Amino acid sequence: MQAVIVLIGASAIAFVLLRIIPGDPASLMLSENATEEEIQQMREQMGLNLPIWEQYINYIKDIVVLDFGNSINRGLPSMQLILEHLPATALLVFWAMVIAIVIAIPLGMYAAVKKNSLSDYIVSVLALIGQSVPSYWLGMMLILFIAVNLNLLPTSGYGSWSHIIMPAFTLAIYQLALIARLMRSSTLEVLNHDYIRTARAKGLPEIVVIFKHVFKNALIPTITMIGLQTGQLLGGAIITEFIFSWPGIGFLTVQSIQAQDYPMIQSLVIISAIVFVVINLLVDIAYAVIDRRIVVDS
Amino acid sequence: MMLKKTIQASLIAIGLILLLAACSNSADNVQSGGGDTRGESKELIVATGADPTSLDPRKTWSGPGYSINSHILEPLVFREIKDGKVEIVGVLAEEFENIDEYTWKFTLREGVTFHNGVPLTAESVKFTLESILDPEFNSPLSQWIKDIDEIITEGDLVLYIKTKTPTRGLIGGLAQVPIVEPGAVEELGEEFNVKPVGTGPYRIVEYKPNNSVELERFEKYWGKPGVNERIKFMIMPENAVRLAALQRGDVHIAENIPSDKIEEVKNDPNLDVYVTETLRVNMFVNNFDNDWMQQQKFREALSLAIDRELLVNNILGGNTIPASSVSPPGTIGFHDELPIYEYNPEKAKELLEEVGYDGSVIKMGAPAGRYAMDRQIGEAAAGMFEDVGVNIDLEILEFSSFVPKTDEGYYDIHYIGVADLTINPYMHWIGYYNSENSEGGYANPEVDALMEQAIQTIDDEVAIEIFKDIQEILYEEKPTLPLYYEPHMVGVRKGVRGFEPRLDEYIIVRDAYFEP
Numbered sequence: 001m002q003a004v005i006v007l008i009g010a011s012a013i014a015f016v017l018l019r020i021i022p023g024d025p026a027s028l029m030l031s032e033n034a035t036e037e038e039i040q041q042m043r044e045q046m047g048l049n050l051p052i053w054e055q056y057i058n059y060i061k062d063i064v065v066l067d068f069g070n071s072i073n074r075g076l077p078s079m080q081l082i083l084e085h086l087p088a089t090a091l092l093v094f095w096a097m098v099i100a101i102v103i104a105i106p107l108g109m110y111a112a113v114k115k116n117s118l119s120d121y122i123v124s125v126l127a128l129i130g131q132s133v134p135s136y137w138l139g140m141m142l143i144l145f146i147a148v149n150l151n152l153l154p155t156s157g158y159g160s161w162s163h164i165i166m167p168a169f170t171l172a173i174y175q176l177a178l179i180a181r182l183m184r185s186s187t188l189e190v191l192n193h194d195y196i197r198t199a200r201a202k203g204l205p206e207i208v209v210i211f212k213h214v215f216k217n218a219l220i221p222t223i224t225m226i227g228l229q230t231g232q233l234l235g236g237a238i239i240t241e242f243i244f245s246w247p248g249i250g251f252l253t254v255q256s257i258q259a260q261d262y263p264m265i266q267s268l269v270i271i272s273a274i275v276f277v278v279i280n281l282l283v284d285i286a287y288a289v290i291d292r293r294i295v296v297d298s
Numbered sequence: 299m300m301l302k303k304t305i306q307a308s309l310i311a312i313g314l315i316l317l318l319a320a321c322s323n324s325a326d327n328v329q330s331g332g333g334d335t336r337g338e339s340k341e342l343i344v345a346t347g348a349d350p351t352s353l354d355p356r357k358t359w360s361g362p363g364y365s366i367n368s369h370i371l372e373p374l375v376f377r378e379i380k381d382g383k384v385e386i387v388g389v390l391a392e393e394f395e396n397i398d399e400y401t402w403k404f405t406l407r408e409g410v411t412f413h414n415g416v417p418l419t420a421e422s423v424k425f426t427l428e429s430i431l432d433p434e435f436n437s438p439l440s441q442w443i444k445d446i447d448e449i450i451t452e453g454d455l456v457l458y459i460k461t462k463t464p465t466r467g468l469i470g471g472l473a474q475v476p477i478v479e480p481g482a483v484e485e486l487g488e489e490f491n492v493k494p495v496g497t498g499p500y501r502i503v504e505y506k507p508n509n510s511v512e513l514e515r516f517e518k519y520w521g522k523p524g525v526n527e528r529i530k531f532m533i534m535p536e537n538a539v540r541l542a543a544l545q546r547g548d549v550h551i552a553e554n555i556p557s558d559k560i561e562e563v564k565n566d567p568n569l570d571v572y573v574t575e576t577l578r579v580n581m582f583v584n585n586f587d588n589d590w591m592q593q594q595k596f597r598e599a600l601s602l603a604i605d606r607e608l609l610v611n612n613i614l615g616g617n618t619i620p621a622s623s624v625s626p627p628g629t630i631g632f633h634d635e636l637p638i639y640e641y642n643p644e645k646a647k648e649l650l651e652e653v654g655y656d657g658s659v660i661k662m663g664a665p666a667g668r669y670a671m672d673r674q675i676g677e678a679a680a681g682m683f684e685d686v687g688v689n690i691d692l693e694i695l696e697f698s699s700f701v702p703k704t705d706e707g708y709y710d711i712h713y714i715g716v717a718d719l720t721i722n723p724y725m726h727w728i729g730y731y732n733s734e735n736s737e738g739g740y741a742n743p744e745v746d747a748l749m750e751q752a753i754q755t756i757d758d759e760v761a762i763e764i765f766k767d768i769q770e771i772l773y774e775e776k777p778t779l780p781l782y783y784e785p786h787m788v789g790v791r792k793g794v795r796g797f798e799p800r801l802d803e804y805i806i807v808r809d810a811y812f813e814p
């Protein structure tokens with residue numbers, strides 16, 4: 001039920017916002033030479049001359065029968081286009097998340113265990129830099145340094161796995177830093193708990209304490225964050241995909257906004273909302289798997 | 299100690315990853331014909347700045363779409379550059395003639411077949427034109443041929459097109475209309491957007507939206523066959539990345555190199571750059587709703603305030619020429635005797651004083667990211683206006699948000715680039731200088747009458763004189779302030795041969811090839 005409300009809300013907001021911001025797909029499609037009369041004619045054919053509430057009712061009527069409208073820009077069904085672009089984004093987000101998790105979790109735990117040591121400071125500074133670096137800048141630097149100067153990876157595009165390294169890393173860097181910082185603080189918190197002291201007092205080797213007792217408990221807040229951040233990655237993918245000419249949802253979004261392709265943008269918003277809802281659901285399920293008490297509580 | 303080990307381990311890991319990447323990458327180059335090893339693959343790769351969005355030529359409205367489509371489909375007639383002038387020559391039409399002032403006769407080439415084996419006939423042409431004119435179909439191309447009244451076919455190869463008014467513009471408009479195969483349109487339905495069937499020297503292999511368009515040579519092409527076996531257009535919207543891909547050798551040709559990078563490209567031993575001015579006039583449009591703008595002396599003052607040479611040389615790197623007319627060179631009737639618009643800030647100040655300008659705010663608009671260095675040009679010009687004492691309120695918007703504001707007349711003065719691909723200047727004049735349609739509200743019955751006369755004049759010599767008269771009036775009255783002609787900059791790898799940049803900004807590479 002909540003999910004349905006989220007979807008209706010997201011679609012309504014997107015619908016209204018699109019029509020409030022200055023912009024007109026009709027005049028963009030015609031050349032600069034088009035007369036006002038021609039633009040008006042094009043507008044009528046697109047159904048944009050109707051009052052906004054009437055447009056919205058038509059839109060909802062169509063959605064109920066799962067007709068999300070055709071892209072103005074491409075003339076193809078918007079959902080078909082999204083489904084065509086979705087695998088590329090999923091691939092990118094997946095690898096970005098893998099990079100972020102694989103590097104960030106051990107790094108964060110290591111920093112916590114070595115609290116206030118030089119390596120802790122280095123990790124903290126790197127994490128701060130990682131969170132502050134704009135992905136646009138990082139992407140360009142990677143292209144110039146790794147692709148052009150060192151000639152190691154292709155500049156951009158989609159196809160082989162060598163194409164995925166730079167965009168995935170660019171997309172991952174913010175999450176990586178965030179997860180590392182969170183993992184560090186939650187590990188520190190867990191390390192102060194009584195049961196850790198007990199475990200140590202029992203004479204368990206430190207490695208067992210860390211991996212068996214600390215790791216699992218420190219992971220819970222991190223998993224929430226990873227779940228939410230996976231949704232955020234979709235947003236981050238917009239810039240990354242644009243720079244790396246990666247044919248995913250983000251690229252499609254930029255292009256649709258530039259062309260003021262209303263049906264396309266509306267469908268993209270709905271899909272993003274669905275993805276968020278599903279991810280939140282998965283996060284809830286993941287909790288239950290890690291910590292059985294959560295099921296009992298709820 | 300521990301830290302040292304960690305750093306060592308990290309460095310080793312990074313090294314391994316890069317090594318692996320390098321190995322995989324070189325393998326990649328050989329397979330796909332990428333990098334510098336590409337010469338033997340007979341594939342030419344072009345980086346283009348935007349996705350064509352649809353390859354159905356009747357729906358395409360982006361520059362890259364036009365460029366890609368010109369390899370797959372062909373119009374009846376097309377533009378050719380001869381001695382710096384654009385002329386219209388027959389492509390699918392072997393002959394075309396003006397029978398009377400309302401009728402054109404076209405005789406199609408014999409033996410032309412579409413990529414699906416169906417022969418080209420007059421019916422295919424009729425179908426294409428009628429589908430574009432169908433209001434339901436909503437084609438952006440309809441504006442070029444809306445004057446068509448009736449299309450009559452005679453046998454397989456002859457076609458008569460009747461117009462509603464006596465018009466010289468039809469031929470120029472038809473150059474914008476590639477002919478499609480009616481059977482394929484019907485059979486493929488929406489798929490025709492990604493698998494167009496035409497008569498061009500290349501046929502579509504695959505169009506991956508927002509990624510690439512791959513073409514292969516059509517062996518049964520009626521004319522001179524394409525040089526490359528395959529052509530691939532890579533879609534790379536980011537300027538710097540397109541340039542990086544060219545520098546690395548991922549692509550052979552990259553369109554729209556930013557002006558501020560031209561020197562870098564020129565200094566790169568592996569690259570060449572082609573620079574040409576185009577059929578696009580970049581100008582300020584004055585909005586006559588503003589009382590000051592209605593005064594010719596005020597408009598004159600604004601024009602005198604702009605240092606066009608400085609804009610061209612400093613911001614556009616000298617890659618084009620300052621404007622001297624509302625028409626671009628190359629178009630029919632271009633008035634080549636008019637001097638470049640004068641720059642004289644002192645005179646501008648005097649004129650402002652003369653009209654009693656009181657410092658009222660002049661709202662100015664410019665787009666960002668649509669034309670070469672458009673934001674910078676807008677900012678520089680605003681500064682020049684302010685230097686002579688005009689109180690400017692400048693707004694710079696992304697193009698899709700900017701255009702509607704210009705349409706609704708929000709700005710007192712705005713920057714725009716207008717191209718006349720039909721090579722008959724009145725097509726782009728109508729939107730700015732004809733009293734019924736003029737965007738800024740300029741109205742001059744004399745200009746209206748002259749344009750009306752020119753449009754109905756079939757004889758080129760007579761039409762040219764009328765076009766020149768119109769340019770003289772507009773030069774004097776300044777409803778718009780032409781600045782320069784949009785430069786088109788294309789970067790290529792050294793070793794690319796047979797590439798010709800075009801005034802119409804199309805990238806046509808059917809005769810271009812790469813020799814490492």
